[in-house]
Amino acid sequence: QVQLVESGGGLVQAGNSLKLSCAASGRTFSSSAMAWFRQAPGKEREFVGGISWSGRSRLYADSVKGRFTISRDNAKNTVYLQIDSLKPEDTAVYYCAARDGVVVRTTREYDDWGQGTQVTVSS
Numbered sequence: 001q002v003q004l005v006e007s008g009g010g011l012v013q014a015g016n017s018l019k020l021s022c023a024a025s026g027r028t029f030s031s032s033a034m035a036w037f038r039q040a041p042g043k044e045r046e047f048v049g050g051i052s053w054s055g056r057s058r059l060y061a062d063s064v065k066g067r068f069t070i071s072r073d074n075a076k077n078t079v080y081l082q083i084d085s086l087k088p089e090d091t092a093v094y095y096c097a098a099r100d101g102v103v104v105r106t107t108r109e110y111d112d113w114g115q116g117t118q119v120t121v122s123s
Contacts, residue, residue, distance in 0.1 A: 002026035002112040004096050009117030012086055020081040022096030022114055033103045034072060034079040035110065038092035038119075045095070050103030051079065059103045086121045093118050 008020040022034070035050035049060040051070045058070055069082040079096060094117050097110035104110075 004114035006114045006117040009119045011120045017084045022079045024077045029077040030074040032098045035097045036081045037095045040092040047105040088121045088123045091121050
């Protein structure tokens with residue numbers, strides 16, 4: 001059974017940083033493309049960024065480029081999302097997702113999802 005467990009969310013002030021983690025089990029993590037999505041209240045889930053199985057390729061949404069950094073540690077079966085210069089509009093539930101193959105931006109292409117971690121940014 002595949003499990004993705006996010007952690008690291010919380011309430012932070014604008015301008016600060018946060019690092020989210022997603023621990024995977026039950027799938028071949030080292031061959032999985034991993035991605036982060038987020039969903040704000042009343043909005044659709046949106047792609048934030050993704051990283052290839054090797055870590056050599058990363059893809060980001062234009063809205064987060066320069067502030068968000070995705071990394072992974074295949075030895076720990078964990079993917080990370082570093083968020084810098086947090087803004088109130090970053091407030092959302094953040095989800096990690098996994099799929100075989102390459103990183104894509106569409107939610108329906110991902111096979112496995114975590115339960116999400118809440119990030120709230122106060123102004």
